[in-house]
Amino acid sequence: METQKSVLVLSPRADLVPRAQHITGVMGEMGLKMDVLSPENTLLGSLEQPRSLRLLTNLKAVNILLKSVMFFWLLIEYVVRGYNKNPDIIYCPHIGLLPAAGLLSLISRSILIYDVIEKYAEEYWSSKTLTKAILSIESTFLPFVDIIFVIDSKDDVILKRYKNRAPIVETIYNVPRKKKLKKYNQSPSLIYVGNLEEVKGVKKLIPAFAKVVNSYPKAEMTIVGPSFDSIREEMIATAEKKGIRQSVTFIDKIPYDEVHGHLLEADIGLAPYQNVRMNRISRFNSRKIFDYMNAGLPIIGPNFGGIGEAIEQLECGLTVDTGNETELADGMRQLLSDPDEAQKLGNNGRQLIVEKYNWKTEKEKVKTAVSNTV
Structure with missing residues (x-):
């Protein structure tokens, strides 16, 4: 009787990101x-930091040193514990864990x-020196890799970067599983889903929305x-200062499966x-774009780069200068003032999810790549 082959996932966090959930789910379906x-399931994760050490970590230099020591300890634990599990396949969805995986x-x-879930070479870290060191x-460890999955990028920049660095290199789109569609209504409701980071423009949302609330x-x-x-x-303080705090709801991190329900309540x-x-x-590596499309929502996005091109080509939303609060507000007003156009753009996006941009196609690409190496 053939022994069941095993996959060991080296994860930087207890809950896998949606992309990793989908890919590992495919391998699970393959038996x-x-x-x-x-x-969380290492010795390091089970240790409680002494109070005296917690006080010391308030010092920046001590904090950096301690995190560095903990990180290298973690890599060693991953190698030792992973070896004891004797896996047939290792799945590594983070550049920081690639040395341990290799x-x-x-x-x-x-x-x-x-x-390759993120765009690591593109200003991902604030320090260029750190970026060069990590890359x-x-x-150094790419020669040990058998399969590389990459996110989609404008002009296939990332695919070209990793081409020929492994026997199999495949672009896997960050598309969702098709879910139920909302019943369109004309309630004036806008939503942002994702990490609250400055590069994602979230600090522009409150000032822009304040201009919209007037109308x-x-x-x-x-x-x-x-x-x-x-x-x-900072965003809450801005909302209070602008007098719109009661119109803005903040929800902390939630399980990915719950995101769609919130999208169905928005417009x-x-x-x-x-x-x-x-x-x-x-x-198309931006998951929120596909999630919005999956819920039939028209999108307000940037007028630059691959995301802007995608929104315009797919006719699923408006593109504006997202660095300009007035233009961002104008985009919001335009869709709120024309619900028929908003619904048309939302329907366009949803139809593309149904016909093309869903996990069914990507699932087959993952299965083929893994099957060719097992």
């Missing part, structure tokens, strides 16, 4: 046994799948997603990406 290593694949003779480490006093905005610094507090999806290189090369 592969799934196991996940995350910081070493583990070497000593356990496992197939290594590296999923150099990535280059549409019943309009509401919902902002869903985690904040990793003080951005949420317009917001994607105010700012004009930086990492956003200029983005295209």
